[in-house]
Amino acid sequence: MPELPEVETIRRDLLPSVQGRRITAAWVSEQAPHLVQLFPPEEFCRQLQGRLIKDISRRGKYLVFNLDAGLMWVVHLRMTGRLQHHDDGCPDTPYLRASFGLDDGTRLCFIDLRKFGMMWLVDDWALVHSRLGPEPLEAEFELAAFQSLLKRRSAPIKSVLLDQTVLAGVGNIYADEALFAAGIRPTRAANGISKVAAARLHAAIRDVLRTALGDRGSSFRDYVDGRGREGGHQLNVKVFRRTGQPCYVCGTEVRRVKVAGRSTHFCPRCQPTR
Numbered sequence: 001m002p003e004l005p006e007v008e009t010i011r012r013d014l015l016p017s018v019q020g021r022r023i024t025a026a027w028v029s030e031q032a033p034h035l036v037q038l039f040p041p042e043e044f045c046r047q048l049q050g051r052l053i054k055d056i057s058r059r060g061k062y063l064v065f066n067l068d069a070g071l072m073w074v075v076h077l078r079m080t081g082r083l084q085h086h087d088d089g090c091p092d093t094p095y096l097r098a099s100f101g102l103d104d105g106t107r108l109c110f111i112d113l114r115k116f117g118m119m120w121l122v123d124d125w126a127l128v129h130s131r132l133g134p135e136p137l138e139a140e141f142e143l144a145a146f147q148s149l150l151k152r153r154s155a156p157i158k159s160v161l162l163d164q165t166v167l168a169g170v171g172n173i174y175a176d177e178a179l180f181a182a183g184i185r186p187t188r189a190a191n192g193i194s195k196v197a198a199a200r201l202h203a204a205i206r207d208v209l210r211t212a213l214g215d216r217g218s219s220f221r222d223y224v225d226g227r228g229r230e231g232g233h234q235l236n237v238k239v240f241r242r243t244g245q246p247c248y249v250c251g252t253e254v255r256r257v258k259v260a261g262r263s264t265h266f267c268p269r270c271q272p273t274r
């Protein structure tokens with residue numbers, strides 16, 4: 001699933017192509033009955049037509065097209081969703097789930113193999129998500145608040161990091177990478193982590209996300225950017241999907257366990273149990 005660095009890369013790619021453009025046509029495939037939230041798809045398409053795209057922002061893993069009339073068109077790519085801008089029509093694929101014509105003749109194309117992607121058209125963010133946590137790359141992600149939040153959670157630290165009400169935009173890849181960088185075993189109870197280790201983790205989360213953003217995201221399976229190109233950070237991960245390979249720091253084999261149902265990768269030596 002695209003996480004913060006991937007969604008932010010897509011946002012930056014799409015912005016120059018769509019900012020200031022009007023949506024002249026909108027289409028949602030009948031094969032994607034769960035794509036549009038809150039509205040019937042026909043109503044969603046009707047309301048989008050004629051709207052001006054003023055800007056694109058991002059909140060966690062959500063792309064937010066800020067339209068005129070105070071409306072927000074919100075897109076969550078989930079597992080396999082791709083949102084791409086094309087000059088010459090959308091790619092010929094059975095997985096095209098929606099397309100949006102712009103007033104310069106170009107198109108935004110939503111392609112989604114697994115069909116878990118979601119879209120909203122709202123005037124109030126709370127209709128999309130009412131309790132999203134702070135943005136980890138912004139000042140609102142405060143160390144003291146993070147430390148005291150961990151003290152209140154007995155769940156494994158890995159599952160706490162995946163909780164979008166704790167932190168917006170961190171998923172499986174960057175939770176594993178941040179825990180490795182901080183030297184914390186993913187299975188440890190969050191409230192057993194010292195203040196000093198929590199501070200290391202806070203810094204590691206920001207560092208790992210910034211580095212991945214610099215690499216234009218990670219393409220392990222499905223992710224491509226706003227122009228259909230792969231990211232580069234999959235070549236630079238330290239533990240994610242490196243099961244059985246030697247740790248770059250100590251040479252111990254990277255191991256995989258399940259935490260909260262998610263594959264979790266760690267170095268048993270660099271990330272001790274306490």
Ligand SMILES: [Zn+2]
Nearest residue numbers: 247250267270
């Ligand atoms: Zn190691």
